[in-house]
Amino acid sequence: xxxxxxxxKVQGVLVDALGVDDDEVTADATLMGDLGAxxxxxxxxxxxxxxxxxxxxxxxxxxxxESLLNDPQLVSNGRLTDQGLAELRQRVPHTDxxxxxKNPDINKLADLFTVNAIVNYVDSRMNAA
Amino acid sequence: MRWIWIDKFIEFHSGRRAxxxxxxxxxxxxLHDHFPGFPVMPECLMIEAMxxxxxxxxxxxxxxxxxxxxxxxxxxxxxxxVTPGDSIRLEAQIETISPEAASTSGRITRGDQLIAEIExxxxxxxxxxxxxxxxxxxxxxxxxFTSLLRDVVLESSQPGARGTESAP
Numbered sequence: 001x002x003x004x005x006x007x008x009k010v011q012g013v014l015v016d017a018l019g020v021d022d023d024e025v026t027a028d029a030t031l032m033g034d035l036g037a038x039x040x041x042x043x044x045x046x047x048x049x050x051x052x053x054x055x056x057x058x059x060x061x062x063x064x065x066e067s068l069l070n071d072p073q074l075v076s077n078g079r080l081t082d083q084g085l086a087e088l089r090q091r092v093p094h095t096d097x098x099x100x101x102k103n104p105d106i107n108k109l110a111d112l113f114t115v116n117a118i119v120n121y122v123d124s125r126m127n128a129a
Numbered sequence: 130m131r132w133i134w135i136d137k138f139i140e141f142h143s144g145r146r147a148x149x150x151x152x153x154x155x156x157x158x159x160l161h162d163h164f165p166g167f168p169v170m171p172e173c174l175m176i177e178a179m180x181x182x183x184x185x186x187x188x189x190x191x192x193x194x195x196x197x198x199x200x201x202x203x204x205x206x207x208x209x210x211v212t213p214g215d216s217i218r219l220e221a222q223i224e225t226i227s228p229e230a231a232s233t234s235g236r237i238t239r240g241d242q243l244i245a246e247i248e249x250x251x252x253x254x255x256x257x258x259x260x261x262x263x264x265x266x267x268x269x270x271x272x273x274f275t276s277l278l279r280d281v282v283l284e285s286s287q288p289g290a291r292g293t294e295s296a297p
Contacts (some may be wrong), residue, residue, distance in 0.1 A: 017203075040200040040230070044250055047225040047232050059229070 006122050010115065013048045017041055025115055032110040045118075053122055062121055063113065064091045069106060080104035094120035133273060134178035135219065138185075141281040146222040147186040149277075151178050155213040170211040172245075175237060176202060179247045183221035183233040185274055187251050190226060193270045195253040196263060200230070203248035215239050229256040 011025045018035050031037040037045070042063050050057050068074050068091070074084030085104055089097060095112040140148040153160075153170050160168035180199045188197045211217055221235040230252050237245040254263055 040250060040252060043227070043230040043252075044201065044203070044232065047227070047230075050225070059227075 001126050003119065003123055006126065007115075007119050009052050010049070010118050010122060013045060013052050014115065014118075017044045017048055027114070027116045027119070029115050030111045031113045031115070031118075035115075049118070049122065053126065055125060057125075060091075062094075062118070069109075075106055078106055080106065092117070094118075094124060131273060132177075133181065133277075134174055135181050135277065138182075138277055138281040139218075141186075141189075141278065144190040144223065144226075146220070147182055148221075149178075149182040149219045151217050151219065153211055153213050153215045153217065157213075160213060168213050170215075170217075172205070172207050175207070175211065175217075175245055176205050176247060178217075179219050179221060179235045179237065179245075180249055181274070182219045183223075183235055183249055184251060184269075185277065186221050186223060187226065187231040187233065188270050188274075189278065190223065190231075191253075193267060193275065196255055196267055196269045197231070197251045198254050198269065199249060200252040201250035203232070203250060205245065205247045207245045208243055209239075211237075211239065211244060217244060229253055 007027070011022060014020065014025045014031075014035065015022055018031075018037055018041055020035050024035065029035055031042075031045075043059065046057050046059050046062060049062075068080075068084065068087060071084075074081055074087055080088060085097075085101055092112065095117045096114075097112070100108060100112055135149040135151050138147060138149045140146070155161075155168065159171070163169065163171055184197050184199065188195065216239070218238045219235060220238070221233050224232045224234050226232075230250060232250045233248070235247045235249070236243060237247070254261075
């Protein structure tokens with residue numbers, strides 16, 4: 001499946017799950033900030049991705065953040081430590097960390113989850129098979 | 130006054146699908162205000178009735194061990210009014226179920242007529258993502274709800290107690 005086709009399908013999933021319009025779902029749109037997603041929506045998105053792409057999506061692979069935030073080795077003073085950043089890089093290879101790592105403020109973690117991140121994840125899963 | 134918006138289950142296929150009925154009566158006090166001279170069942174209560182049908186279906190799928198809470202109304206579209214004397218049929222089916230949540234789709238019909246299409250998502254709050262703790266006893270599935278299942282022949286019948294009350 002081409003990246004464009006994946007993008008179209010992911011767009012459809014987000015339109016259904018979040019009740020937003022097609023044109024709001026741009027590649028750089030953040031799920032929480034721009035599209036208004038909440039935690040229950042993340043679960044809805046995972047369910048719909050599974051249906052749309054015919055694959056099991058362990059939620060922690062796509063949105064793994066919670067366990068990171070509770071570990072004092074990984075987070076200090078509201079920022080990710082070097083170990084935390086390394087851990088993050090490993091768990092979410094589908095997100096773009098270039099801007100985030102300059103100032104790894106945990107309040108900005110949500111911004112990592114863009115439409116592009118989801119497309120990257122699906123792309124890597126589909127093309128690894 | 131008890132907050133039960135379904136009268137009985139007429140079909141129950143554990144983990145898959147359930148059908149309940151609700152009879153609408155002028156004895157329901159709110160109908161006299163909703164609206165004066167034009168009593169119609171509020172759509173929000175139809176959603177609640179569907180949430181109870183689907184919620185019990187989801188809860189039973191995990192033997193009422195989870196606290197199943199309505200978390201999201203994905204879609205609720207209504208096609209006609211429901212008035213006193215109507216008997217509506219609520220069909221719910223589980224679309225997906227995971228440790229943290231479940232999603233259901235449902236239809237409400239009156240005879241042959243489609244009244245509503247409702248899609249819901251439930252959260253199993255003990256498995257919540259934020260790590261919040263809730264009281265141990267299951268405050269969601271009290272005797273009032275589990276007794277609705279007593280008269281229904283469960284497709285996969287299991288011996289022994291269910292929920293917070295033992296079987297008769």
